[in-house]
Amino acid sequence: MAFSRLNALASPLDEQQLVNLQAALADLSAQQVAWVSGYLAGLGAAGAPVAEPEKVRTRGLTILYGSQTGNACSVADSLGEKARNRGLDARVVSMSQFEPRNLAKERRLLIVVSTQGEGEPPESALDLHDFLSTKRAPRLNDLRYAVLGLGDSSYEHFCRAAADFDQRLASLGAERLAPLQCCDVVYEADANAWSAKVLDKVGEITTERRAEVVTLPGVRRAAASKCDKDTPCRAALLENRRITTDDAVADVRHIVLGIDPETLTFKPGDSLGVRFRNDPVLIEAILEATGAHACESVALNGEEMELRQALSERLELARLHPAVAKAWAGRVGARDLGELAEDSSRLRLYVAERQLIDLLADFPGRVDAASLAALLHPLQPRLYSIASSQAEIEDEVHLVVSKVSYQAHGRDHTGAASGYLTERLAEDDRVDVYVVESSAFRLPEDGDAPMILIGAGTGVAPYRAFLQHRAANGDTGRSWLIFGNRHFQRDFLYQRDWQAHRKAGLLDRVSLAFSRDGVGPRYVQHRLREQAAEIYRWIEDGAHIYVCGSTAMGQAVQAALLDLVARAGGLDREAAAELVENLRRNGRYQRDLY
Ligand SMILES: Cc1cc2nc3c(=O)[nH]c(=O)nc-3n(C[C@H](O)[C@H](O)[C@H](O)COP(=O)(O)OP(=O)(O)OC[C@H]3O[C@@H](n4cnc5c(N)ncnc54)[C@H](O)[C@@H]3O)c2cc1C
Numbered sequence: 001m002a003f004s005r006l007n008a009l010a011s012p013l014d015e016q017q018l019v020n021l022q023a024a025l026a027d028l029s030a031q032q033v034a035w036v037s038g039y040l041a042g043l044g045a046a047g048a049p050v051a052e053p054e055k056v057r058t059r060g061l062t063i064l065y066g067s068q069t070g071n072a073c074s075v076a077d078s079l080g081e082k083a084r085n086r087g088l089d090a091r092v093v094s095m096s097q098f099e100p101r102n103l104a105k106e107r108r109l110l111i112v113v114s115t116q117g118e119g120e121p122p123e124s125a126l127d128l129h130d131f132l133s134t135k136r137a138p139r140l141n142d143l144r145y146a147v148l149g150l151g152d153s154s155y156e157h158f159c160r161a162a163a164d165f166d167q168r169l170a171s172l173g174a175e176r177l178a179p180l181q182c183c184d185v186v187y188e189a190d191a192n193a194w195s196a197k198v199l200d201k202v203g204e205i206t207t208e209r210r211a212e213v214v215t216l217p218g219v220r221r222a223a224a225s226k227c228d229k230d231t232p233c234r235a236a237l238l239e240n241r242r243i244t245t246d247d248a249v250a251d252v253r254h255i256v257l258g259i260d261p262e263t264l265t266f267k268p269g270d271s272l273g274v275r276f277r278n279d280p281v282l283i284e285a286i287l288e289a290t291g292a293h294a295c296e297s298v299a300l301n302g303e304e305m306e307l308r309q310a311l312s313e314r315l316e317l318a319r320l321h322p323a324v325a326k327a328w329a330g331r332v333g334a335r336d337l338g339e340l341a342e343d344s345s346r347l348r349l350y351v352a353e354r355q356l357i358d359l360l361a362d363f364p365g366r367v368d369a370a371s372l373a374a375l376l377h378p379l380q381p382r383l384y385s386i387a388s389s390q391a392e393i394e395d396e397v398h399l400v401v402s403k404v405s406y407q408a409h410g411r412d413h414t415g416a417a418s419g420y421l422t423e424r425l426a427e428d429d430r431v432d433v434y435v436v437e438s439s440a441f442r443l444p445e446d447g448d449a450p451m452i453l454i455g456a457g458t459g460v461a462p463y464r465a466f467l468q469h470r471a472a473n474g475d476t477g478r479s480w481l482i483f484g485n486r487h488f489q490r491d492f493l494y495q496r497d498w499q500a501h502r503k504a505g506l507l508d509r510v511s512l513a514f515s516r517d518g519v520g521p522r523y524v525q526h527r528l529r530e531q532a533a534e535i536y537r538w539i540e541d542g543a544h545i546y547v548c549g550s551t552a553m554g555q556a557v558q559a560a561l562l563d564l565v566a567r568a569g570g571l572d573r574e575a576a577a578e579l580v581e582n583l584r585r586n587g588r589y590q591r592d593l594y
């Protein structure tokens with residue numbers, strides 16, 4: 001391949017890189033070059049190390065995604081693959097890797113973004129989201145774009161982040177290729193239809209094609225060498241140990257799964273997706289309430305199976321979605337439920353406090369197997385923060401699982417996945433799992449950098465992984481754990497691990513807040529305020545701040561952080577907010593909230 005031809009492709013490589021590339025390709029036959037081009041396209045699509053750092057694009061299609069739990073990322077990946085199969089020059093980039101100012105140089109842009117928290121963008125999308133509403137945001141008159149939102153209409157602010165992106169791009173002068181598409185929890189069909197439609201549009205306005213790239217089937221998956229949501233790995237339960245006392249409010253378990261490290265790899269900060277089986281007792285109750293026959297065959301995505309198997313492995317029974325309640329209203333024709341279904345905020349409140357079995361008790365009705373299967377949503381795997389590091393234990397994943405268990409509407413309820421992991425999965429039983437990468441919740445690259453680790457309840461899980469990792473690496477950075485739960489005596493999770501890290505000199509400080517002990521500060525945010533001056537000193541020393549746990553806790557911590565920075569730093573509110581924002585932008589304030 002001649003140097004001039006490489007140049008003619010308007011390559012983003014610099015001259016030296018082009019020379020190196022030319023040397024590497026010099027001896028290859030045409031067939032080998034075609035293979036290598038496909039291989040590289042596959043690696044690029046999988047986000048492997050060869051994926052180029054962010055570059056300016058004036059011609060091709062850029063697909064930007066903002067994802068917290070992996071869904072938008074996989075939709076964007078598949079969109080990129082479809083675009084390349086059509087010969088389009090497409091690249092897929094996380095918003096966290098995209099320099100917002102370069103937006104002005106894009107011409108064709110597709111955005112796939114989820115909504116988190118209470119209508120907020122995922123952490124990785126915050127910079128771009130914020131930038132678009134600042135005065136620095138450029139006019140985008142030459143940009144053609146479309147936005148796909150992933151969300152859940154159980155939440156008040158359904159797909160709000162996507163709506164923000166769509167509206168802000170339009171107000172900056174960009175032209176829509178298609179109207180905003182909001183997808184609910186069952187998003188695959190809508191996302192596929194939208195992808196086909198927008199790629200048609202992009203095709204219509206695109207003359208250049210990447211004729212020389214051949215994408216070889218299988219390259220992507222092989223390059224990534226990981227299991228994913230659709231092709232999970234099998235893990236075996238090795239340990240299930242309660243780590244709260246019997247009189248603690250929450251039954252929290254230390255779960256150890258044995259894995260094959262060749263197929264399942266993860267980094268500190270990642271979560272594990274778990275595909276579980278529904279409770280057989282609940283399945284019986286649902287069969288009885290509906291009159292549907294367990295042995296009747298039902299079709300799910302063209303696959304035939306008995307209803308019992310579908311209810312066990314494939315259909316969501318615990319999380320009641322408003323759309324399911326609406327569909328049930330249509331079937332049973334109950335007037336009260338019909339009225340409820342018309343009022344979206346009342347319906348949201350109704351389903352938030354109920355599972356399917358409660359709906360069936362409130363509004364009885366009979367259905368056959370096929371109708372019941374058609375009515376229910378696909379089972380949603382649950383995520384758990386990984387509490388171990390492969391640098392220390394390569395062939396295990398540790399989780400901290402709090403069992404959801406409560407009494408309501410005259411019956412006992414159990415969380416579908418937490419009940420499965422803590423009660424129904426027996427030792428050596430196998431469970432399907434996959435890793436969800438959390439690229440926006442990562443240890444500092446510098447092992448000497450100080451860390452402030454803030455978490456309540458199971459939010460402490462990733463910090464166990466962080467400190468294991470640092471211990472295994474011999475890192476020397478200081479750490480400060482700020483942990484909250486209910487009672488010191490009953491639910492101080494992993495107390496011994498923290499003591500060991502303290503002894504080893506890896507954990508400098510531990511600040512505790514037990515809300516029901518009646519002494520000292522109640523919550524972690526109170527600890528932050530109380531220790532404002534010292535925390536500020538750590539920040540000045542370059543500390544990275546992490547927050548993990550409930551969304552509500554995350555918001556309270558954010559407010560406390562702003563206060564303490566203002567107070568200890570002698571800053572006004574605006575300057576304090578800017579300082580915290582800069583920490584976030586520089587990866588020194590990272591959150592994983594659920
Ligand atoms: C990134 C991420 C990391 C996570 N990490 C962890 C972790 O490390 N450890 C951990 O334990 N969890 C973690 N979770 C939460 C976990 O994914 C599950 O949501 C949790 O275990 C509950 O799932 P479940 O299937 O047991 O309950 P579900 O079956 O989902 O619960 C069923 C339904 O019951 C209702 N409900 C629940 N409690 C009550 C109540 N008290 N009163 C009335 N109704 C109620 C709700 O409507 C709920 O939808 C994480 C979540 C995310 C997104």
Ligand SMILES: Cc1cc2nc3c(=O)[nH]c(=O)nc-3n(C[C@H](O)[C@H](O)[C@H](O)COP(=O)(O)O)c2cc1C
Binds near residue numbers: 073118119157551
């Ligand atoms: C903690 C949390 C908060 C969420 N908040 C919202 C919300 O406010 N609005 C919404 O439409 N969806 C919300 N969702 C649903 C997600 O947007 C949806 O699950 C989406 O598919 C996730 O895509 P991702 O994996 O790419 O982040 C929330 C999900 C989680 C886990």
